[in-house]
Amino acid sequence: MTGARIGADVGGTFTDIVIEGADGRLHSTKVLTTHDAPERGILEGITQAAGDAGIDLADVTQVIHGTTLATNALIERRGAATALVTTEGFRDVIETRTESRFEQYDLNIVLPTPLVERHDRLVVSERLNARGEELIPFDEPGAQAVIEEIATRGYEAVAVGFLHSYRNPRHEQRFRELLAARLPDVAVSISSEVSPQMREYERFNTVCANAYIQPLMASYLIRLRDQLRDRGVTCPLHLIHSGGGLIDVDTAVAFPVRLVESGPAGGAIFAADLGRRYGRDRVLSYDMGGTTAKICLIDDFTPQTTTTFEVDRTARFKKGSGMAISIPVIDMIEIGAGGGSIARVDRLGQIRIGPRSAGSEPGPAAYDRGGSEPTVTDANVELGRLHPDTFGAADITLSPERARDAVAHTIGAPLGMDAHVAAAGVTEVVDENMANAARVHAVENGKDLAGYSMIAFGGAAPLHAARLIDKLALTELIVPPGAGVGSAIGFLRAPFSYEAVRSFYTTTEKFDVEGANTVLTELAEEAQAFVSAGTDAETTVLRQVAMRYKGQGWEIPVTIDAAPFDELAAEGLANAFTKAYVEFFGRAIDDVVIEAVSWSVRVASITATPESIELTTTHAGEAAPTGTRSIYDPTLGVDVESGIVQRATLRPGDLVSGPAVVVEPQTTTVLASHHQAVAQADGSLLITRETDR
Numbered sequence: 001m002t003g004a005r006i007g008a009d010v011g012g013t014f015t016d017i018v019i020e021g022a023d024g025r026l027h028s029t030k031v032l033t034t035h036d037a038p039e040r041g042i043l044e045g046i047t048q049a050a051g052d053a054g055i056d057l058a059d060v061t062q063v064i065h066g067t068t069l070a071t072n073a074l075i076e077r078r079g080a081a082t083a084l085v086t087t088e089g090f091r092d093v094i095e096t097r098t099e100s101r102f103e104q105y106d107l108n109i110v111l112p113t114p115l116v117e118r119h120d121r122l123v124v125s126e127r128l129n130a131r132g133e134e135l136i137p138f139d140e141p142g143a144q145a146v147i148e149e150i151a152t153r154g155y156e157a158v159a160v161g162f163l164h165s166y167r168n169p170r171h172e173q174r175f176r177e178l179l180a181a182r183l184p185d186v187a188v189s190i191s192s193e194v195s196p197q198m199r200e201y202e203r204f205n206t207v208c209a210n211a212y213i214q215p216l217m218a219s220y221l222i223r224l225r226d227q228l229r230d231r232g233v234t235c236p237l238h239l240i241h242s243g244g245g246l247i248d249v250d251t252a253v254a255f256p257v258r259l260v261e262s263g264p265a266g267g268a269i270f271a272a273d274l275g276r277r278y279g280r281d282r283v284l285s286y287d288m289g290g291t292t293a294k295i296c297l298i299d300d301f302t303p304q305t306t307t308t309f310e311v312d313r314t315a316r317f318k319k320g321s322g323m324a325i326s327i328p329v330i331d332m333i334e335i336g337a338g339g340g341s342i343a344r345v346d347r348l349g350q351i352r353i354g355p356r357s358a359g360s361e362p363g364p365a366a367y368d369r370g371g372s373e374p375t376v377t378d379a380n381v382e383l384g385r386l387h388p389d390t391f392g393a394a395d396i397t398l399s400p401e402r403a404r405d406a407v408a409h410t411i412g413a414p415l416g417m418d419a420h421v422a423a424a425g426v427t428e429v430v431d432e433n434m435a436n437a438a439r440v441h442a443v444e445n446g447k448d449l450a451g452y453s454m455i456a457f458g459g460a461a462p463l464h465a466a467r468l469i470d471k472l473a474l475t476e477l478i479v480p481p482g483a484g485v486g487s488a489i490g491f492l493r494a495p496f497s498y499e500a501v502r503s504f505y506t507t508t509e510k511f512d513v514e515g516a517n518t519v520l521t522e523l524a525e526e527a528q529a530f531v532s533a534g535t536d537a538e539t540t541v542l543r544q545v546a547m548r549y550k551g552q553g554w555e556i557p558v559t560i561d562a563a564p565f566d567e568l569a570a571e572g573l574a575n576a577f578t579k580a581y582v583e584f585f586g587r588a589i590d591d592v593v594i595e596a597v598s599w600s601v602r603v604a605s606i607t608a609t610p611e612s613i614e615l616t617t618t619h620a621g622e623a624a625p626t627g628t629r630s631i632y633d634p635t636l637g638v639d640v641e642s643g644i645v646q647r648a649t650l651r652p653g654d655l656v657s658g659p660a661v662v663v664e665p666q667t668t669t670v671l672a673s674h675h676q677a678v679a680q681a682d683g684s685l686l687i688t689r690e691t692d693r
Helices: 038-053 069-076 140-153 170-182 200-230 249-254 262-278 376-382 400-415 419-444 461-472 483-493 513-532 569-585
Strands: 004-010 014-020 026-032 060-067 082-087 121-124 134-136 157-161 187-190 237-240 246-248 282-288 293-299 309-311 323-325 333-335 341-345 351-357 453-457 477-479 497-507 539-549 556-560 594-605 627-633 638-646 654-657 660-664 667-671 675-679 685-689
Touching (some): 004 038, 004 262, 004 483, 026 483, 038 060, 038 200, 060 262, 060 483, 069 200, 069 309, 082 140, 121 140, 187 200, 200 323, 237 249, 237 262, 246 249, 262 282, 262 293, 262 453, 262 483, 282 419, 282 461, 333 419, 341 376, 341 400, 376 400, 376 419, 419 627, 453 483, 461 477, 461 667, 461 685, 483 667, 539 569, 556 569, 569 594, 667 675
Parallel strands (some): 004 060, 060 237, 082 121, 082 157, 157 187, 282 453, 453 477, 638 660
Antiparallel strands (some): 004 014, 237 246, 282 293, 293 333, 309 323, 497 594, 539 556, 539 594, 627 638, 660 667, 675 685
16 A cells, blocks of 8 residues: 555644545544653554554655644743844833733733743844834944853854844844854744744744744654654655644744644644535634644635734733734634643632643543543543543543542532532533633634534544534534544645745835735745745645724735736725725724735645535434443433444434434544434534524
8 A cells, every 4th residue: 555644643632643545544543642752652653553554654655743842832931042132222022012911900910921031132233114224234243242142151042033124134134144153053043034024022022932942843853754764654744834734844943933833723724624525614613632622713614814823821812911923823712621621629619620731641530640630531531421431542441430539629629519510510611611712712703603513523522512512502513533633634634835924014095016016926936935845736826915994003814816916906905905894893994094014925735625525414213322321411400311322333324312422432422412413424423403402
């Protein structure tokens, strides 16, 4: 067998491996993530899955990897010793931030700690204006003195962020040349390459993040590539980036900050591909793993993207409470609500979930690997949703006793309730947290969730998804085949792509035709070069410009035509912006100048159109359960005897009526008494509900 492809997704708790054979069949496995050396878990999983599938690793033609390693390094602050070199007078930009307050009336507000402390921030005399024109010449002797200080202090990485370098990178490039001549082994990131966008706080913070994780990610990726070769995998290793496309290892090593949301991006690609297959043009993607839950809105089979997002928000759902990163990324909301998220009781006697996670070491108490704190998984075990007889992880035997003890001691005892009631409280809180996150995400994007279909995947999502569609008043839930490893499957559906972004200011009143055309041409060449490094396939080009009314602080994306601009372009852009603005906010504003701020070009390889599959609620008859067990039904508030159905035995048209659990090796789907599922031709489950519940 030749032509096999591998998707490897390293999460906080499990590492998911999917192998797609030359015949298109998928073979998958889950192994516990090895945090001390993530590549060890990947190699173990690949060897196991390939052995089960009878695939020779020498026949693999592509390995695609997504990882939370970059994100975790930023959150846990375990990157390289990093210095920030910036324009004199702007040393404290990453600490003063934008001076906005995510809690307007909190007198004791604590802002997130900057990634680079003040004593590690150095300055050089130089200055450009907003047009990129030199106001203060670059001080080479001063720069040499700063470089000597960097050498003395022993920094492993250096981030360079000068004022307005997105318009003119010459000073940043010169500093890099001087540094490389003196300290060739120090990793250097310059903001004009990492994030050439206006707003110095976001740009400086992004280049700091890139430099901070660069040595760690470079070491890891090169180590993984070499060890794959040692196992006989000689094909290229590619990474999925935050925007949902593939890049090669060299690009990932140069710009590791683009990997910060790589795993979740694969999940969004998976859901978008399924939406196209099923003819669902409005999809709510719900991905819940062991550590986090991710929610993404997908319209017209395309995940929405943005150029700014936040990592490690200290206040739940609050914009401004996290670490700002300005790179192209699939727009989603992520909360600490995974199966391994730890539950506790706060000072007000309220149940709180996450963001701390038990991860894979020691894991939930039910895993019997040394964990003692109660997690969402432990609550699901206590409520009968997960059971040792049907839990799919081969190397884990669930312990209901340890799960019960953990929930009873930490949640039940402080609240004066037994373990069962406490576990029901934990699951209701986590479900409401996720539902609220979906509501917030929809409102922030000007969307109404009515009419959306939910696609649930990840090891824990099918356990909670039916309850979520109740809370969100959705009428349809799809649990696809391979749901437990959905993000890894998504890696195999992703195109080679790269989005180049640059700030260039002009207005529709005095539109700079030549400048806009030059920027778009250069961005297209940059993006095409990155894509061509990975594939020679035919590509598509998407051009967008971020626009706003004069006086506004933020922009909205506007898609623009491929043709070069001419003297009539301003009117066309104004009309396109007005239409987009009305879609976002319901009305336009008359007689206000419209500004174009940042431009982006995304080049992507063309992928095959998936085969269409018609979903139906028509059923041929009831599926026969293999047994029953008592499971808590949140809509009734009591335990009910529920059927146990093996997913592998379902045939197209089989009906599963709730209350029931549909079990499979990598996840479990829970149906309450008012839910029903119909097996589809491709093996997916189409779940609907009685709307009067």
